[in-house]
Amino acid sequence: MTRTLTLQAHQRFALLRALAILLAGSVLLLSLAVPVTASDESPACSSWLNHSIKALHSNEQINLCEATAGKAVLIVNTASHCGFTPQFEGLEELAKEFGGQGLVVIGFPSNDFNQEAADEAETAKVCRYNYGVTFLMTTPVHVKGDEVHPVFAHLGEAEGAPKWNFHKYLVDRQGNVVEHYSNFTSPTSWRLKRAIRKVL
Template identity: 55%
Template sequence: MMKTAFLVASLWACSVSVAGAEPCPELLNYKMTKLRSSEQIDFCQAFQGKVILAVNTASNCGYTPQFKGLEALYQKYKDQGLVVVGFPSNDFNQEFSEAEKTANVCYINYGVTFPMLEKSQVKGAAANGFFQKLIKATGQAPAWNFHKYLIDRSGNSVAAFPSAVTPEQLDSKISALLSAK
């Protein structure tokens, strides 16, 4: 009798937690491998409920110093729910072919601690699935490296910003999204 009551209570608790879980926004229904790793990031599990700044990056671009500003934003707001996600790409012929060299630029040269993903395409028919969704949502494909997409906590509202828009210029927009409930 005691075991049966415990089993029923356990099953009920599981069904309540599953029923109460927020469904994952379609945009975040994606997985990708981290840079220089075999670990995959499930965007729903890792990023749901957070404000996301997704950026296509390149190690040998005039905009590469933006890594410093991206990392500063991440450090300033990560505890409030911001995640910056870097997507290295050679679509504009400015990324190394070796993941180790890309990692050195990000982690050693710029001290990046936010998630960096494996090199992928971010424009055209061969763009990774996440960028295909971002392009569809905004009508804007990256025209160059360090194109930025800002996504609200619901994963539904997306805004795009060209490379010349610096991370510092996005500070007030990020702050407003983090404050919105």
Template identity: 50%
Template sequence: MTLGKFVFSLLLAALAGPLSAAECPPLLQGELPKLRAKESIDLCQRFAGKPLLVVNTASHCGFAPQFKGLEAVYKRYQGQGLEVLGVPSDDFKQEAADSTETAKICYVNYGVTFAMTEPQQVTGDQAIPLFKDLTQQSGAPRWNFYKYVVDRQGKVIASFSSLTKPDDEDLLAAVEKAIASQP
């Protein structure tokens, strides 16, 4: 897609206004509370039509330094439309007991500027709908910092284990593929 076509498609999307629930991909239907904020993230309004990297996080996990790499990926591709969504979870017993500590670790210690939610369940029957859909499309997260790359239509195009660092060439190739996908 040329830059001109990309800008034109963004303008059309902006003029069209928010998507209705019928137009929003199932993956993005719903809201999640923002980390340490009074407002929620309307997933459809914020992410529909955009390439997305979704990561289940845990602030006390040995993989927590990946926050820096995730932030670097976000900064590198943000201008091309990429969004990153961090979803803290205690499913693997490594998330802070209070969201104030989670926020401090994310925002102060690692300088995260991408969207973060309050801690959520990401595995099993009690998983939030977003992760139920991610799991159905690609498999359940097996540990913290499992990564899902989602195209502009809300389809998972790749998933990566916790061991995959954010600067991994296969992960970045998947992000670039998601960016190139048509809305």
């Protein structure tokens, strides 16, 4: 009789142990099935950068949201035939120096100051062939006036519209316009580089 009771107790213990193992496995599976939290998702871009625009002299579209989400951004209105056009070299230097740390440089060609090339092919040749530009360049846009592009409409409200070519706007990773620099500020100036380091 005692032996039978002992056997039954062992069987109950084995059953409880098996149930405990199954329960632990279920908890593990449930934890793996928990939906991804917001912190694990890709960062969202700012609403004012949620636009697509044609790339310079190309049929491809630049999704500004995808290009800038969670990154610091330097936005510049450029021109091909301007005394400040050589600043393309400095902008390319910034793109290479800080690109791996999370900086995106975007050039927006514009003829609002009457110094842009007559067609996109020439604009592309100037920036890419003459100055070796590899950072993002868009199709020409208006950066001021009634037909201003939405991106520059926001920049204008935040810091004022460009007064000349190669006006630079620095945007932090959260999409806040933190500073702007006139055409007289070199892209490689210590002032601009220091500001870039602060937002990276």
